[in-house]
Amino acid sequence: MEATIEVTGLRKRFGPQQALDGLTFSVLPGQVTGFVGPNGAGKSTTMRVILGLDAADEGTALIGGRPYASLRAPLTHVGALLDAGALQPSRSARNHLLWLAHSQGLPAKRADEAIEQAGLDAVARRKAGGYSLGMRQRLGIAAALLGDPPILMMDEPFNGMDPEGIVWMRGFLRALAAQGRAVLVSSHLMSELEDTASHLVVIGRGRVVADASVAEMIARASGDRVQIRTAAAADAMTALANAGATVAATAPDQLTIQGLSTERAIAALNGSAVPFSEVSAHRASLEAAYMELTRDDVEFRAVTPS
Amino acid sequence: MTAIAPYRCAARRANDGFGRLLHAEWTKFRTVRGWVVAILLAPLLIVAVAFLQRSECGIGNPLPNGTTFNSACPASPIGPGGEAVTDSFYFAHQAVSGNGSITARITSLTGVYPAHGGHMAAAANPLAGYQPGVQPWAKAGIMISASTAQGSAYAAMLVTGTHGTRMQWDYTGDAAGRPGAASATAPRWLRITRSGDTVLGYDSPDGTHWTLVKTVSVPGLPATAQVGLFTTSPSYQVIKTSFGGSSGTGGQTLATGRFDNVRVAWAGAGTTWTGTSVGAQGTGPAGVRSGPPGPDPFKGKFTQAAGAYTVSGAGDIAPDVPEAADGNGMSAQNALIGTVVGLIAVIIVAALFMTAEYRRGLVRLTFAASPRRGRVLAAKAVVIGLVTFVAGLAGAVIALPLGIRQLRDGGNYVLPMSALTEARMLAGVAAVLAVAAVLALALGTLARRGVTAVTVVIVVIFLPFLLGTLQGLLPLGAQEWLLRLTPAAAFAVIQVVPAYHQVLAPYSAANGYFPLSWWAGFGVLCLWAAGALTAAAYLLRRRDV
Numbered sequence: 001m002e003a004t005i006e007v008t009g010l011r012k013r014f015g016p017q018q019a020l021d022g023l024t025f026s027v028l029p030g031q032v033t034g035f036v037g038p039n040g041a042g043k044s045t046t047m048r049v050i051l052g053l054d055a056a057d058e059g060t061a062l063i064g065g066r067p068y069a070s071l072r073a074p075l076t077h078v079g080a081l082l083d084a085g086a087l088q089p090s091r092s093a094r095n096h097l098l099w100l101a102h103s104q105g106l107p108a109k110r111a112d113e114a115i116e117q118a119g120l121d122a123v124a125r126r127k128a129g130g131y132s133l134g135m136r137q138r139l140g141i142a143a144a145l146l147g148d149p150p151i152l153m154m155d156e157p158f159n160g161m162d163p164e165g166i167v168w169m170r171g172f173l174r175a176l177a178a179q180g181r182a183v184l185v186s187s188h189l190m191s192e193l194e195d196t197a198s199h200l201v202v203i204g205r206g207r208v209v210a211d212a213s214v215a216e217m218i219a220r221a222s223g224d225r226v227q228i229r230t231a232a233a234a235d236a237m238t239a240l241a242n243a244g245a246t247v248a249a250t251a252p253d254q255l256t257i258q259g260l261s262t263e264r265a266i267a268a269l270n271g272s273a274v275p276f277s278e279v280s281a282h283r284a285s286l287e288a289a290y291m292e293l294t295r296d297d298v299e300f301r302a303v304t305p306s
Numbered sequence: 307m308t309a310i311a312p313y314r315c316a317a318r319r320a321n322d323g324f325g326r327l328l329h330a331e332w333t334k335f336r337t338v339r340g341w342v343v344a345i346l347l348a349p350l351l352i353v354a355v356a357f358l359q360r361s362e363c364g365i366g367n368p369l370p371n372g373t374t375f376n377s378a379c380p381a382s383p384i385g386p387g388g389e390a391v392t393d394s395f396y397f398a399h400q401a402v403s404g405n406g407s408i409t410a411r412i413t414s415l416t417g418v419y420p421a422h423g424g425h426m427a428a429a430a431n432p433l434a435g436y437q438p439g440v441q442p443w444a445k446a447g448i449m450i451s452a453s454t455a456q457g458s459a460y461a462a463m464l465v466t467g468t469h470g471t472r473m474q475w476d477y478t479g480d481a482a483g484r485p486g487a488a489s490a491t492a493p494r495w496l497r498i499t500r501s502g503d504t505v506l507g508y509d510s511p512d513g514t515h516w517t518l519v520k521t522v523s524v525p526g527l528p529a530t531a532q533v534g535l536f537t538t539s540p541s542y543q544v545i546k547t548s549f550g551g552s553s554g555t556g557g558q559t560l561a562t563g564r565f566d567n568v569r570v571a572w573a574g575a576g577t578t579w580t581g582t583s584v585g586a587q588g589t590g591p592a593g594v595r596s597g598p599p600g601p602d603p604f605k606g607k608f609t610q611a612a613g614a615y616t617v618s619g620a621g622d623i624a625p626d627v628p629e630a631a632d633g634n635g636m637s638a639q640n641a642l643i644g645t646v647v648g649l650i651a652v653i654i655v656a657a658l659f660m661t662a663e664y665r666r667g668l669v670r671l672t673f674a675a676s677p678r679r680g681r682v683l684a685a686k687a688v689v690i691g692l693v694t695f696v697a698g699l700a701g702a703v704i705a706l707p708l709g710i711r712q713l714r715d716g717g718n719y720v721l722p723m724s725a726l727t728e729a730r731m732l733a734g735v736a737a738v739l740a741v742a743a744v745l746a747l748a749l750g751t752l753a754r755r756g757v758t759a760v761t762v763v764i765v766v767i768f769l770p771f772l773l774g775t776l777q778g779l780l781p782l783g784a785q786e787w788l789l790r791l792t793p794a795a796a797f798a799v800i801q802v803v804p805a806y807h808q809v810l811a812p813y814s815a816a817n818g819y820f821p822l823s824w825w826a827g828f829g830v831l832c833l834w835a836a837g838a839l840t841a842a843a844y845l846l847r848r849r850d851v
Contacts, residue, residue: 051674054850069677080674086667088338095337103330103675143671245664 003150007057068274079144089129118142133160222291239272348648355644383457393622394585396606398551399534406572446563459474473507491818541631571835608721641709657750734799748838798827
C-alpha cells in the first residue's frame with residue numbers, strides 16, 4: 001500500500017456552519033506536510049474525516065487508495081494523535097498502549113517499544129491522569145507509533161510542550177519523514193512548522209488556500225517586489241515609473257516597486273542618475289506569507305483597541 | 307533530493323478477528339481499578355444481604371412457670387414431587403388392592419369460618435364466634451391415596467366451595483370438571499377408576515352420563531391403596547395492604563361434606579370404614595392454637611347412617627405456599643434478594659465502561675483503532691457480560707446457602723427445592739446481572755454522558771423493581787404491569803414456589819411472587835437488552851464521534 005493520504009472534495013456542515021467546503025489535497029511519503037490554518041479553519045475536522053470518525057457530506061478521504069474504514073488493523077497503516085487528553089486517567093501509559101496493541105493484534109512488546117521511542121520509560125507505569133500535557137503528548141505519539149505505520153497524522157502536537165520538547169518533536173518528525181513515512185502535522189502557528197515541514201497545505205474556512213512547498217510559498221509571498229532606499233525619493237519614483245514599475249512609497253526614504261527585477265531597477269536609477277543607497281529583493285517570512293494568505297479566513301479576530 | 311522509498315510497516319500483524327477486540331476491551335476493563343473493585347462489590351453486597359436475613363419464625367409455648375418457650379416453626383410434609391405440601395384433612399377410608407373404582411354422590415358442602423378473624427379457641431366452645439360459610443377452595447370428595455401418612459401420593463375427584471368439581475392429584479395437579487356447587491337439588495356424582503399407575507376421574511350430574519375430567523399418572527400408588535371419602539377446608543385469610551406492611555385477619559375453618567350412593571368396586575372392598583384425621587389440624591402446622599382439651603372439631607369426624615355419610619374436616623391438600631394461610635415454609639429466594647443491591651453496582655460500572663470513553667474523547671481512539679463500531683460494542687458487551695456473570699455467580703453460590711442457614715437459625719422452615727431449581731436460581735442471578743449489565747452498557751452508549759447514563763439505568767432497571775416490589779407503594783395491578791414490562795421482570799428467576807391458583811394467598815411481588823415465569827421474565831430483560839443494543843449499534847454507526 002502506498003503511504004499517501006488523498007483528500008478530494010470534502011464537504012461537511014455542522015448546523016449552519018460549513019466546516020469543510022470542498023477540501024482537496026494530498027499528503028505524500030518522505031516529507032513532513034504542514035497543515036496550517038487559523039483556529040476553526042477545519043483542520044481537526046479534516047483529520048477526523050480521514051480517520052473515519054466523522055462522516056463527510058461529500059467527497060472522499062483515502063489512505064493509500066482505500067477508505068480508512070476498510071482497513072483491518074488500521075493503526076498499522078495510520079498512526080494518529082488527535083487529542084492528548086483522550087485518556088482514562090486511572091490507566092497507566094503502558095496499559096493504555098497495551099489495549100491498543102491488543103486491538104490491532106500486535107504483541108505486548110510493541111507497547112514497550114513505543115514507550116521507549118516516545119521517551120516515556122520513567123513514567124510508563126504511573127497513572128496517566130497525573131501526566132503533564134507534554135507527557136500526554138508523548139503518550140499520544142507513542143500510541144501513534146504503536147503500529148509502526150507508514151502514515152502519521154498529528155493534530156497540534158506542539159501544544160503544551162516546553163522548548164526542549166519542541167526541539168525534540170521537530171527532529172522526531174523530520175526523522176520519521178526521512179524513513180519514508182508520510183507525516184501530516186497540523187498547527188495554527190506557522191512558526192512551529194518553519195524548520196520542520198517541507199510542504200504546506202494552508203486552509204481557511206474549510207477551503208485550501210495554498211498547497212505548495214515551503215520554498216514556493218515564500219517566493220510567491222515575496223512576489224517580484226524590490227525595495228529601494230534613496231534620499232531622492234521623488235526622482236526615483238519618476239525614473240522607475242518610466243521604466244514600467246509600479247511604485248509605492250513605504251517610508252520617507254524607501255520605495256517598494258513591482259514589475260522590475262533588481263538589475264533593471266538599478267539600470268533605470270543609474271540611467272536617470274538618481275542616487276540610492278540600497279536595492280534589495282524583498283523576502284517575505286513564512287509567517288508573513290501565512291498571515292497574508294489567511295487574512296480573510298480568520299474566524300475569531302480580536303479587535304485591537306485603538 | 308533523493309527519492310525516498312515509501313515506508314513499509316515492519317510490525318507483525320495477527321489475524322483480523324473478534325478475539326483481539328475482546329482482548330482489547332478486557333484489557334481496558336481490568337486496568338481501571340475502580341471498575342474491578344465495583345464489580346467485586348456486587349457479589350459482596352449479595353452475600354452481605356443474605357447474611358442480614360433476620361426473619362424469625364417461632365411458636366410460643368406457654369410454660370408452667372409463666373414464661374414462653376419458643377420453638378422453631380415445624381417442617382412441612384414432602385409430597386411425591388419433592389415439594390413441601392400442606393396435607394391435613396379427614397379421611398374415611400378402607401384398603402383395596404389392584405385395579406377398581408369408587409363412586410359417590412355428594413349432596414352438599416357447607417362450612418363455618420371465623421367472620422371477625424383472630425379467633426382463639428375457647429376451651430368450652432371452640433366454634434364460638436364462627437359463622438356459616440364455605441371457603442372457596444374447601445374440598446369434599448373421593449380419593450385414592452398411597453397411605454394416610456402426610457405427603458402420600460394420591461388422586462381425588464372433589465367438589466369445591468366455589469370452584470366447581472375438580473380432579474386433583476399429587477398436591478400440585480388440578481383440572482376443572484363440571485362447574486357449580488353441589489346441593490340436594492343439584493348433586494354431583496364423582497368416580498375414580500384405577501388402572502395400574504393410571505387414575506381416571508369422572509363426574510356426572512345424574513350417575514348415568516359420565517364425563518372424563520382427566521387421566522393422570524400417579525406412580526406413587528402401591529398395590530394396596532386407601533380409598534374413601536374426605537373433606538377439608540383451608541384457613542381463611544383477609545390481607546389488608548398499605549404502604550410498608552400488611553395486616554391479616556383470619557383463622558381456621560371447617561367444612562362438612564354429605565355423601566350417599568357410595569360404591570366401591572374393588573377386590574377386597576368391604577363396608578367398614580376407618581376414620582383418620584390426617585395431619586390432625588388441632589395441633590397442626592397453623593399451630594397458633596394450643597390444643598384445647600376435649601373434642602376438637604378441627605380434627606374432623608365421620609358419621610355413617612343408612613347409606614348416608616357425613617365427613618367434616620379442616621386443612622388443605624395442596625402445595626405449601628409461602629404467605630398462604632396454611633403456608634408454613636419460607637422460600638429460599640429470600641437468600642438471593644441482595645441481587646437487586648448488587649445490580650446497582652453492576653449497572654453503574656457497565657454504563658461507565660462506555661461513557662468514560664466519551665467523557666475524555668477516548669472513544670475516538672477506540673474507533674480509530676477499530677472502525678467497525680458495532681463490533682466494538684459487541685466486544686464490550688461480551689466482556690462486561692462475562693465479568694458480571696462470573697461475579698454474580700460467585701455471589702449467588704455463597705449467598706444462597708448462607709441465607710438459607712440464616713433463615714433456619716431464625717427458626718424458619720425453608721422450603722425444599724430441587725437441584726434443578728437451585729441451579730436455575732444461581733445461574734439466573736448471574737445471567738440477570740450479566741444481561742442487565744449489557745442493557746446498561748447499551749443505555750450508556752445511547753446517553754454518552756455518564757450522569758445521564760447512570761440516571762437512565764437506575765430509572766429503567768432498578769426503579770421498576772423497587773416500585774414493583776415494595777408493598778403498597780403502587781396498586782397491585784400497576785405493580786404487576788411494571789414487573790411484566792420492565793427489565794425488573796427478570797427477578798422472577800429467583801422465585802422458588804410458583805403461584806398456584808388452587809391455593810389462596812397474597813400473590814404479590816412484595817411476597818416474592820412475580821407475574822411472569824422465570825423464563826418469560828428473563829426473556830423480557832433480554833428483549834430490552836437486545837433492543838437497546840440494536841439502537842446503540844445503529845446510532846454508533848450513524849453518529850460522528
